[in-house]
Each structure stands twice: as structure tokens, then as C-alpha cells.
Amino acid sequence: MSRIVVVTSGKGGVGKTTTSASFSAGLALRGHKTVVIDFDVGLRNLDLIMGCERRVVYDFVNVIQGDATLNQALIRDKQLDNLYILPASQTRDKDALTREGVEKVLEDLAAMDFEYIVCDSPAGIETGAIMAAYFADDALVVTNPEVSSVRDSDRILGILSAKSRRAERGEQPVQEHLLLTRYNPKRVSEGEMLSLRDIEDILRIRLIGVIPESESVLQASNQGIPAIHLKDSDVAQAYADVVARYLGEEKPLRFVDYEKPGLFKRLFGSK
Amino acid sequence: MSFFDFFRGQKKASASIAKDRLQLILINERSGRNGPDFLADLQKELIAVISKYVHINPEDITVNLERQDALEVLEVKIEMPQQAEAR
Numbered sequence: 001m002s003r004i005v006v007v008t009s010g011k012g013g014v015g016k017t018t019t020s021a022s023f024s025a026g027l028a029l030r031g032h033k034t035v036v037i038d039f040d041v042g043l044r045n046l047d048l049i050m051g052c053e054r055r056v057v058y059d060f061v062n063v064i065q066g067d068a069t070l071n072q073a074l075i076r077d078k079q080l081d082n083l084y085i086l087p088a089s090q091t092r093d094k095d096a097l098t099r100e101g102v103e104k105v106l107e108d109l110a111a112m113d114f115e116y117i118v119c120d121s122p123a124g125i126e127t128g129a130i131m132a133a134y135f136a137d138d139a140l141v142v143t144n145p146e147v148s149s150v151r152d153s154d155r156i157l158g159i160l161s162a163k164s165r166r167a168e169r170g171e172q173p174v175q176e177h178l179l180l181t182r183y184n185p186k187r188v189s190e191g192e193m194l195s196l197r198d199i200e201d202i203l204r205i206r207l208i209g210v211i212p213e214s215e216s217v218l219q220a221s222n223q224g225i226p227a228i229h230l231k232d233s234d235v236a237q238a239y240a241d242v243v244a245r246y247l248g249e250e251k252p253l254r255f256v257d258y259e260k261p262g263l264f265k266r267l268f269g270s271k
Numbered sequence: 272m273s274f275f276d277f278f279r280g281q282k283k284a285s286a287s288i289a290k291d292r293l294q295l296i297l298i299n300e301r302s303g304r305n306g307p308d309f310l311a312d313l314q315k316e317l318i319a320v321i322s323k324y325v326h327i328n329p330e331d332i333t334v335n336l337e338r339q340d341a342l343e344v345l346e347v348k349i350e351m352p353q354q355a356e357a358r
Contacts, residue, residue, distance in 0.1 A: 147289050154297050158304045191284025198290045202297065 002110040004117045006136035006174075008160075010152025012123030014144045015181035018217055019239075020120035021049045022228035023140065026243030028083035029228070032115040035074065037105075038088035039132040040122035041097055047087045051078060051224025061089035064101035070108050079229065084114075097131045106135055125159065134165050138175040138246075141205065144182045145194040150202055153178075157205065177208035179242060184213045185258035196256060209242035211235055212255040310334050317347065326352060 007020045017038075024036035038046035041061060047053040052075045058068035063086070070086075077083035086105075089096065109117055121132035133139065139160055143153045160174045161167055167174075180196055187193035200207055216233035220226065228239040234255045241251045314334040321327055331350040336343060 147293055150293055151296065151300075154300070158301070162304075188286070191286050194286050194289050198286065202290065202293050 002114050002117050003137050004106060004119065004135050005138045005140060006119045006121055006133045007140045007142060008121040008129065008133055008156050009123065009142040009149065010125065010129075010156040011144075011149045014142050014149050015211070015217075016123070016142050017046050017049050017120055018221065018227060019140060019142050019179060019181065019211075020046060020118055021226035022236075022239040023243060023246075024116070024118040025077070025080060025083060025226040026228050026239055027116050027118070027246075028077070028080040029240075030243060030247065031082070033082045033113060034116040034118065035084040035086060035109055035114045036118040036120060037086040037132075038120050039097070039128045040120065041088050041128055042090065042093065043122065044088040044090050046085065046120050047075075048224060049221055050085050050226060052085055052087075053224070056087045059087045059089040060105070061096040063105055064096060064098065070105065070112070079225075095127060097127055099131065099134065102131050103135065125155065129156075130159070130163070133160055133174075134163070136160070136164060136174050137166070138177065140177050140179050140208065141203075142179050142181055143199060143203070145180060145184075145188070145196075145199060147194075150194070150199055154203060157203065176205045177246070178203055178205045179209050179211070180207070181211040182213040183210045183256065185256055189258040196253075207253075208245050209238060210253055210256050211238045211242075310336060317349075321349065 005023075007016050007023065009016050017040075020036055024034045027034040036046065036050075037060060038044055039060075040046070044056075044059070047056050055075050058073035060073070062068040063070055063073045074084045074086055077085060106117060119132040119136065122128040133156070139156075141153050141156060143149050157176060160176060164174050166172060178200065180199060183196070184193055188195045196207060196210055212234050214233065214235045216230050216235045217227050220230055220235075227233070227235045228243075230236045238255055241254060244251050314332060317334070318327070318329050318332050321332065327349070331352075333346075333348045335346040335348075337346060
């Protein structure tokens with residue numbers, strides 16, 4: 001049985017694609033056969049973040065419309081041989097994602113023994129986002145510590161609990177996990193940024209991890225390498241923790257407290 | 272906080288303002304979300320019907336659905352103008 005995980009947020013630019021790339025790579029690193037699907041039809045970007053943009057021949061919509069087989073469209077990751085990418089189409093309109101078409105692709109992927117199917121949702125609450133969320137078993141709700149992102153996440157949580165397949169069938173609800181990204185402990189300590197406790201209080205879902213704001217995310221996307229591969233960075237370690245928690249391990253939160261720089265660092269340190 | 276900020280005094284932390292604002296707006300939005308979709312249409316049609324007989328402003332009609340345990344109460348409030356004139 002495969003597990004379908006949607007990475008969603010409502011708001012754009014909060015780190016959905018960064019998270020989809022690192023989360024799926026993290027599952028593959030842990031030995032799970034994983035596929036990550038870009039649902040952002042028209043604005044494909046997962047391929048760039050995963051560094052496979054030049055190997056895209058066929059895409060998700062080609063498969064749905066029967067112009068290509070899944071095997072032709074799936075791209076094997078350049079670093080992990082149990083990770084595959086299904087890119088979004090760039091040209092067609094988003095109505096190409098029909099519920100029946102998406103369902104068929106997900107069933108076929110499950111039949112190919114994928115353990116995890118990660119769905120990278122587009123921003124907004126249009127067709128692409130609804131389709132990415134509809135079949136989900138689990139959801140990573142990516143949220144920035146900022147008012148509009150928190151509000152949009154709440155909106156998405158409402159959609160997951162009312163309009164997902166699990167909700168329609170009256171099954172166990174979608175497992176919702178809060179993932180805070182671009183978290184800046186220094187600004188939180190100064191009372192300038194919503195804290196993780198504040199956001200947990202407001203959204204009332206389980207926190208699965210906190211990704212600190214970091215320069216490594218840009219470095220990773222510049223090179224087309226999921227951030228989880230930048231071994232010594234705090235972002236990579238934070239994503240590895242998220243994957244471990246998702247797989248049921250207990251991991252204390254890291255990179256959430258601000259340490260005042262010592263005298264030496266203040267005198268000689270740069271940042 | 273720098274040396275000089277210490278003398279300027281503490282301003283109210285903006286994060287707590289953000290939290291208060293979010294909690295307020297989300298209470299509102301969540302209650303609207305769980306309600307049925309027909310409320311807005313019902314309100315529109317009520318305005319149309321009542322406007323046939325009485326001059327009222329659209330804001331004078333409010334439609335609310337409240338839930339009290341197992342009971343749902345549909346509340347329709349129509350504020351009539353002071354001297355309601357029949358057409």
C-alpha cells in the first residue's frame with residue numbers, strides 16, 4: 001500500500017516545492033521507494049529544484065491524456081535511484097487535471113510499488129491545489145510565521161477536512177502536520193515574529209518540524225540539489241528530522257532557540 | 272537590541288498583535304466555513320423579495336446560522352426603515 005502525502009500551503013512562496021524536494025529525497029534516503037509529483041500545471045518548477053529540468057520529455061498531463069506511459073514520463077533522480085519525479089506540464093491549462101485522470105495515475109504508481117507518493121501542490125485553491133489535496137492520506141501544511149501565510153494555511157486545513165476523498169467517504173481524516181519554514185529564532189526572541197507556540201495555538205495541528213530561515217535554501221536551488229543534501233547545513237538537518245518524525249521517530253526540535261552571540265563573536269564574528 | 276534601544280523604551284511586540292488579529296479573524300472565518308453554502312444566496316433572494324414591497328438597504332438583512340449542540344437555529348434579521356412605505 002502506498003501512502004499519499006500532499007505538500008500544501010495556500011499561500012505561494014512559503015517553501016512548498018523546497019519541502020517537496022527535500023521531504024521526498026529524505027524518504028528515499030531512508031530506503032523508501034518514493035515518487036514526487038508536480039501538480040503546478042502551467043508553472044512547473046519542481047524539476048528545477050530537483051535538478052532534472054533538462055531530462056523532462058513527457059509530463060503528468062501527457063500521462064493523464066494517454067500521450068505517454070508513466071514509465072516514459074517518470075524521471076529517475078540523479079542522486080537516489082529509489083526516487084522518481086513526475087514533472088508538471090508547462091503548456092496545457094490546469095483543467096487537464098481531471099479527478100479520474102489523477103486517480104488513475106496514483107493507482108498506477110501504487111501498483112509500481114511506490115511506498116510514498118508526494119504531491120507538490122500549487123499555491124491557491126484552484127483545480128491543481130484541490131486535486132493535489134483530494135487523494136491525500138497525510139498533509140504537510142507549510143507555513144511561514146507571518147499573518148497571511150497562517151490564515152491561508154487555516155483555509156487549506158478547512159478544505160482538507162471537508163473536501164478531501166477521506167472526508168467525502170467518511171474515513172479517518174487526513175493526517176495534518178504543521179511544518180514551519182523560514183523561521184527566524186532571533187526575531188521571535190525579540191517579539192517581532194510569531195513563535196512556533198503562537199502558530200500551534202492558532203492552527204491547532206501537530207507540529208512536525210521547524211525549518212530555520214537560511215541561505216542554504218537559495219544555494220541548494222541555485223544548484224538544483226534538494227536542500228536536504230547540503231550535509232552540514234541546519235536546513236538539511238531540520239528536514240532530516242522532519243522525515244524521521246514522519247516515519248514515527250521521536251526527535252527534539254532543533255534550531256528554534258536564539259543563542260546570543262558571545263563576546264568573541266561580537267568582536268570578531270561577521271554575521 | 273542595541274545599546275541605544277535600551278533608552279528608547281520597549282514598543283509593543285508586533286508578534287503579539289499578529290497573534291491577536293489572527294485569532295479574531297480565524298474565529299470568524301471558521302464559523303462561516305462550516306455553514307452551508309446557501310446562506311449567501313438566501314440572503315440575496317430575501318433582499319430581492321422584500322425590496323418588492325419595502326425600501327430597504329441590503330445591509331438591513333442579516334442571515335445567520337447558529338449551532339447549539341444538536342440544534343441549528345437559522346436567524347433572519349430584517350431591519351425595517353423607520354417609515355416603511357408600501358410601494
